[in-house]
Amino acid sequence: MAIPALEIEGLRHSYGGDRYALEEVGFRVMPGAFTCLLGPNGAGKSTLFALATNLLRPTAGRIRIHGHDIATASGDALACMGVVFQQPTLDLDLTVTQNLHYFAALHGIGRREAQRRIEVELTRLSLFERRDEKVRALNGGHRRRAEIARALLHRPTLLLLDEPTVGLDIPARRKLIRHVHDLCTDDGIAVLWATHLIDEIDPVTDHVVVLHRGRVRASGPVSVVNAEAGCATVAESYDRLTAARPAAGVEAAA
Known part of the structure; x- marks a missing residue:
């Protein structure tokens, strides 16, 4: 069985006190897969990216990049990764x-x-x-x-993109999304694409991780997430999954 390009287990992060920006987050991104990290502003997406790129250390949990633990083998882990942050650099x-x-x-x-x-x-x-x-x-x-x-x-064999289409017009967004999908198909690169825009998800080929108020509400191929949510579309699934109230002790973060 292929080693996940990105594997997150039991991830928790607090900026202080007993309130958590992320609580028990876990999911996998497999080689060649285009995975959308879907959540509203304040869901915890940027916090997760900061942890995955070793800019922050988690309160608890593990992050592995192609089997390399980012806490104990950060050099090997980061060498496998390309990153496009939300803010231009x-x-x-x-x-x-x-x-x-x-x-x-x-x-x-x-x-x-x-x-x-x-x-x-x-x-x-x-x-x-x-x-x-x-x-x-x-x-x-x-x-x-x-x-x-x-x-x-x-x-890199893993590409992380945090809200990469912010500020782009519709044609530019479509070209960018198509190109990154081609990287998955042609080069076998694994992609984690953070967004709050439903229309950036391909319902046939993509995987999705729904993150809301610091918790993963669902993850897997779009068809599986829809079936588990009892909905016909990813938009309907997203609305249903993010309507639930957060667990006690979890606080939204950017």
Whole structure:
């Protein structure tokens, strides 16, 4: 049986006191799967991303990336992971290529090999012709694509994207979603895509984790989640699953 690209067990996190931003969170993301972490603003999605990327340490629980425990083997775990955070992190006054070369150097990738990988990723994302433009000159969709290209340079097997379509228009959103699905299909990359937008979920191919008020309400293929919720669509399932009151001691967090 394949090792999960991401495995979370019994995850709890408190920012202080006896109230928890996350409570007993557990789910898996398998290689090649596009998994949507679905929840409203304040569900705990960004807290979970901070824990999964080792920016925060959990109060309890375990996170493994391809079998590597992020608490005890963080270097091996993080080497498997590419991340696109909700807030843009590109240097606006550097060109696209300069941003990517800087990232490659941090990962110990030689300049010649970095240049080759940059050309490949920018070409796949239809950005190669804009490689010498400063990021400041790009629109929101192009900046997001540049961030994804950067996140793929070290050839991760798990890609985390936190609300990656915020601020994008509908055509740009659709192109970005399609490209990331292609990464799963063509390259076998596992994806955890955090969103609060139902229409970003493919009801046929995607998996979904419904996170609400710090707890996982359901997880699995969309068809399974719908069947367990007794609903015909993921939108209906989401409404039903997030209507429940939170357990005592759980507090919403961003």
